[in-house]
Amino acid sequence: MAGLPDTALPEIAFAGRSNVGKSSVINALTGQSALARTSNTPGRTQQINFFDLGGQLMLVDLPGYGFAKAPKGVVKAWSNLAEEFLKGRANLRRACLLIDARRGFMASDIAVMKALDVAAVSYLVVLTKADKLKPPALARLLKESEAVLKPHIAAYPLLLATSARTGAGIPELRAHLGALASAASND
Numbered sequence: 001m002a003g004l005p006d007t008a009l010p011e012i013a014f015a016g017r018s019n020v021g022k023s024s025v026i027n028a029l030t031g032q033s034a035l036a037r038t039s040n041t042p043g044r045t046q047q048i049n050f051f052d053l054g055g056q057l058m059l060v061d062l063p064g065y066g067f068a069k070a071p072k073g074v075v076k077a078w079s080n081l082a083e084e085f086l087k088g089r090a091n092l093r094r095a096c097l098l099i100d101a102r103r104g105f106m107a108s109d110i111a112v113m114k115a116l117d118v119a120a121v122s123y124l125v126v127l128t129k130a131d132k133l134k135p136p137a138l139a140r141l142l143k144e145s146e147a148v149l150k151p152h153i154a155a156y157p158l159l160l161a162t163s164a165r166t167g168a169g170i171p172e173l174r175a176h177l178g179a180l181a182s183a184a185s186n187d
C-alpha cells in the first residue's frame with residue numbers, strides 16, 4: 001500500500017473474482033482493445049494497475065480473488081491488498097464489484113461484500129459477460145440479484161448488466177462513472 005502512487009485524481013476501482021472480466025470492462029469503457037491485459041487464465045492481474053484517463057479520472061484494476069481451492073484463504077490474501085486499497089484510498093469515488101452473469105453470486109463474492117459492508121466502503125455491483133445468457137435468464141438473474149443485494153448495506157442501489165464483448169451496458173456504466181469524475185472536478 002505504501003508503494004502505491006498518490007494522485008489527486010478521483011479513482012474508480014474494479015474488483016471481483018479472477019476471470020470475471022475486470023480488465024475487459026476497463027478496455028470496453030475506454031474503447032481500447034488492450035489497455036488492460038486480459039487472459040483466459042484466471043489470476044492474470046496480480047498487481048494493482050492504474051490507468052490515468054487524460055488526467056481526469058483514474059481507473060484501478062485490482063487483482064481478482066477466488067482462484068484457488070481454499071476460497072477462505074484466498075479471500076483473506078486478497079483482502080490484504082485489494083481490500084486494504086478499497087478501505088484506504090481517500091480519492092476512491094466508487095468501487096465496482098464485478099459478478100460473472102454465468103455464475104451469479106458465489107460464496108467468495110458474498111464474503112467480500114460483507115467485508116465491504118463492515119468497512120463502509122460503498123460498491124456498485126456490475127454483472128459481466130451478459131452476452132452468455134439468453135434474455136429470460138438474464139432477466140431472472142437481475143431479479144434474483146436485487147434480493148441478494150438487499151441486506152448489503154454498502155451496495156449502491158443500481159445494478160447494471162454489461163458485456164465487454166457486445167458492449168451492452170457499457171455506455172450506462174461509462175455515464176455513471178463519468179458523472180463521478182465531473183462531480184469531482186466541480187468540488
Ligand SMILES: Nc1nc2c(ncn2[C@@H]2O[C@H](COP(=O)(O)OP(=O)(O)OP(=O)(O)O)[C@@H](O)[C@H]2O)c(=O)[nH]1
Binds near residue numbers: 017019046064164165
Ligand atoms: N463472452 C464474454 N467473455 C468475456 C467478457 N469479458 C471478458 N471475457 C473473457 O473472460 C476472460 C477473463 O477476462 P479478464 O478481463 O482478463 O478478467 P479479469 O477479471 O481481469 O481476470 P484476472 O485479472 O485474472 O483477475 C477472457 O478470456 C475474456 O475474453 C464478456 O463480456 N463476454
Ligand SMILES: [Mg+2]
Binds near residue numbers: 024045
Ligand atoms: Mg485482470
